Amino acid sequence: MSLLQETGERITASLPDRRSENAVAELLLALGQDLDDPNLVETPRRVAASYRELLRREALTMTTFPNEEGYDELVLVRDIPFTSLCAHHLLPFRGVAHVGYLPGARLLGLSKLARVVDHFAHGLQLQERLTVEIADYLDAELMPNGVGVVLEAEHLCMSIRGALAPTARTRTSRFTGALASHGRDHFLTALRDRD
Numbered sequence: 001m002s003l004l005q006e007t008g009e010r011i012t013a014s015l016p017d018r019r020s021e022n023a024v025a026e027l028l029l030a031l032g033q034d035l036d037d038p039n040l041v042e043t044p045r046r047v048a049a050s051y052r053e054l055l056r057r058e059a060l061t062m063t064t065f066p067n068e069e070g071y072d073e074l075v076l077v078r079d080i081p082f083t084s085l086c087a088h089h090l091l092p093f094r095g096v097a098h099v100g101y102l103p104g105a106r107l108l109g110l111s112k113l114a115r116v117v118d119h120f121a122h123g124l125q126l127q128e129r130l131t132v133e134i135a136d137y138l139d140a141e142l143m144p145n146g147v148g149v150v151l152e153a154e155h156l157c158m159s160i161r162g163a164l165a166p167t168a169r170t171r172t173s174r175f176t177g178a179l180a181s182h183g184r185d186h187f188l189t190a191l192r193d194r195d
């Protein structure tokens with residue numbers, strides 16, 4: 001990427017997004033809010049910027065290393081925190097992801113598991129789709145012998161409104177390859193084993 005291109009993109013990213021701001025102002029007005037209230041004057045700009053940030057996906061770099069020693073046990077990273085936005089209410093759902101894989105020819109930089117979760121969590125999501133996207137991306141990019149992804153989350157749309165069930169947690173999972181056919185119990189046991 002040329003310097004000019006990069007600078008141009010940075011300028012574009014920092015430009016105010018009038019259309020989003022106007023839409024937020026219109027929504028607040030429609031909801032009977034007073035836009036002259038000193039606390040609301042800057043709110044359309046802040047809300048537009050917040051949603052842009054929550055929806056923007058960072059590019060992914062999958063740093064891998066040759067599996068020279070033939071490590072063939074589960075690599076499991078537990079309790080990766082994530083926050084996403086529910087596609088139905090635009091309210092957050094947040095919790096933890098447990099992501100693991102059975103290595104093939106390559107080992108993945110551990111932080112990349114957290115980055116993949118973060119990448120797909122940005123956007124308007126369903127927890128089921130987020131789970132599948134994380135697992136299928138790792139499967140396609142890393143070509144391991146199997147991938148396991150378990151997500152546990154609180155959906156604010158069902159805890160602070162609507163069903164008003166603040167203690168409810170939703171668990172979703174996706175297993176591929178050997179973890180789908182016979183390694184699922186091993187994965188779930190490793191997840192429970194907190195020593």
Ligand SMILES: Nc1nc2c(ncn2[C@@H]2O[C@H](COP(=O)(O)OP(=O)(O)OP(=O)(O)O)[C@@H](O)[C@H]2O)c(=O)[nH]1
Nearest residue numbers: 086087088089125126127128155157158161162163
């Ligand atoms: N399957 C699934 N459903 C979700 C997710 N996030 C939110 N929902 C649900 O989407 C549904 C939308 O239902 P609607 O009846 O159209 O919306 P609503 O009137 O606001 O429903 P309530 O939340 O029950 O008040 C609700 O049952 C939400 O709990 C998700 O990640 N996966």
Ligand SMILES: [Zn+2]
Nearest residue numbers: 086088089157
């Ligand atoms: Zn929702």
